[in-house]
Amino acid sequence: MRFVRKAAIPAAALLLIGLAGTPAEAIDQVNSKKLRDAVTVDGILGHERVLQRIANQNGGTRASGTTGFTATATYLKDTLRAAGYQVSEQEFTFPFFRDRAPATLTAGSRSYPTDTFTYSGSGTVTGTLVPTTDVQVPPPATPGVTSGCEATDFPPAGDAPAVALVQRGTCTFAVKANNAIAAGYDAVIIFNEGQTGRTALVTGDLGEVFAVPVVGLSYDDGAALVAATTAGPVTVKVSTSTETDLDARTGNVLAETPGGDPDKVLVVGAHLDSVVDGPGINDNGSGLATVLEVARQMSALKVKPRQKVRFAFWGAEEGGLLGSEHYVDTLPDAELAKIFANLNFDMVGSPNYVRFAYDGDGSAFPTAGPPGSGEIEALFHDYFTAQGLASGEKEFNGRSDYGPFIAVGIPAGGLSSGSDGVKTAAEAAVYGGTAGVIYDPCYHKACDTIGNVSTKALAELGDGAAHGIYTLAMTRSGLFPDGSRRIKRPAAPLSDS
Numbered sequence: 001m002r003f004v005r006k007a008a009i010p011a012a013a014l015l016l017i018g019l020a021g022t023p024a025e026a027i028d029q030v031n032s033k034k035l036r037d038a039v040t041v042d043g044i045l046g047h048e049r050v051l052q053r054i055a056n057q058n059g060g061t062r063a064s065g066t067t068g069f070t071a072t073a074t075y076l077k078d079t080l081r082a083a084g085y086q087v088s089e090q091e092f093t094f095p096f097f098r099d100r101a102p103a104t105l106t107a108g109s110r111s112y113p114t115d116t117f118t119y120s121g122s123g124t125v126t127g128t129l130v131p132t133t134d135v136q137v138p139p140p141a142t143p144g145v146t147s148g149c150e151a152t153d154f155p156p157a158g159d160a161p162a163v164a165l166v167q168r169g170t171c172t173f174a175v176k177a178n179n180a181i182a183a184g185y186d187a188v189i190i191f192n193e194g195q196t197g198r199t200a201l202v203t204g205d206l207g208e209v210f211a212v213p214v215v216g217l218s219y220d221d222g223a224a225l226v227a228a229t230t231a232g233p234v235t236v237k238v239s240t241s242t243e244t245d246l247d248a249r250t251g252n253v254l255a256e257t258p259g260g261d262p263d264k265v266l267v268v269g270a271h272l273d274s275v276v277d278g279p280g281i282n283d284n285g286s287g288l289a290t291v292l293e294v295a296r297q298m299s300a301l302k303v304k305p306r307q308k309v310r311f312a313f314w315g316a317e318e319g320g321l322l323g324s325e326h327y328v329d330t331l332p333d334a335e336l337a338k339i340f341a342n343l344n345f346d347m348v349g350s351p352n353y354v355r356f357a358y359d360g361d362g363s364a365f366p367t368a369g370p371p372g373s374g375e376i377e378a379l380f381h382d383y384f385t386a387q388g389l390a391s392g393e394k395e396f397n398g399r400s401d402y403g404p405f406i407a408v409g410i411p412a413g414g415l416s417s418g419s420d421g422v423k424t425a426a427e428a429a430v431y432g433g434t435a436g437v438i439y440d441p442c443y444h445k446a447c448d449t450i451g452n453v454s455t456k457a458l459a460e461l462g463d464g465a466a467h468g469i470y471t472l473a474m475t476r477s478g479l480f481p482d483g484s485r486r487i488k489r490p491a492a493p494l495s496d497s
Helices: 011-020 033-038 041-056 067-082 173-182 219-229 285-300 322-330 373-386 403-407 425-431 455-474
Strands: 086-107 123-131 162-167 187-191 214-217 235-256 261-271 307-314 339-345 356-358 392-394 412-416
Touching (some): 033 285, 041 067, 041 455, 067 086, 067 285, 086 214, 086 322, 123 219, 162 173, 162 219, 187 219, 214 219, 285 455, 307 322, 307 455, 339 403, 373 412, 373 455
Parallel strands (some): 187 214, 261 307, 356 392
Antiparallel strands (some): 086 235, 123 235
16 A cells, blocks of 8 residues: 555546436445355465465565566466456556665664665765754654755755755655755755654655665654764764666556446456565455456356446556556546446455445545545445444545545545554454554565465455445446435345345
């Protein structure tokens, strides 16, 4: 999962929004039991085992721009073609980045925990540490430190090697780093701001390629170095080893049902890449394997959908939703207007899981999805209620591949078992698991292996995914929100139908 900027809404999307607001009957109740019975944990795990082997054979990763990604895409295409789908691949270039070795930071005899910012330059710099003139130690009660946001925040570096010490806050990391470089600094250290929730070792995405090392520090370590500079000159050594390829190639894998209304398309998505640092068997091998198995079983059952279903496996999600963004941005207006909904499944096997549906109507979080998203949300909640299972709500915060779709007004929804959020005591009481621990302790780490996946989560959210996909593929009335948010509630548990 990854954060991404929102795109502008083109004219074709405004037409979609207008049509979506037409009052009409809500989503039909559809019996999905045959498909749910066919989509088993064993079937999902079969795909997951292949993904694990691919990662094992390719340096422990399936990231876009690596041979592990290429092998994953090949497996997807072969499996979908064997199931009878027409498969295509949409290629594009993207800026690939990875650490070749962990970053290091020392001052005198002390070594500080640090990490490389994405798109940092590579090299080793030994020089005098110089804080910006406006660091705030202790920090203000409310975030808003402006350290490094202005060129005048940096004392001139001079001719000798120098390293800028900058505090997080207000402007982007890239602005801070660019201002430091313009002032003559040879490396940049950014430490956290210091308020509650902003004290840990900070790192992030610079959004552009830099020629100098840029690394992060925790607030406490940064504050200690600031204090040390008041007693006299401090010499630090910063080292990074990175690889950047601005024209790396990756792509999306697309497959669609032969039948269904071509003027009414349901796009079902999951990203197929992992982070560079791990095999990504939960993030997002679990979503990929679940959607792939739903597609395979729909073909095996000879399902004839009323709507055309397009299964989309996105590349470079971990680089900033680049695959789904490329797909939406390059889709002709006439084709964009045919997409009536997007379903997204990003992590459905977290070990400390919650059954989350995206908050389409904005009832739990400030941001609602486009009209129709509330009905999709209700579809999933009502399914879980019918099974005697609780479900929670997940914010539309732009961190997964629904982002480019909702940015152009397409209704969206989906399921997630949770990523790097911390499970609350209330959630642990309802769903089990451990309060105070993140939903996936191996999120974006090398330990995100097949042993990290919860089969119970796969069973429950896998059935939920199958039901949601099948319902939107088969509904007669389609998705026409009437402002009520509600769909027809099942008269009896769906598993008994």
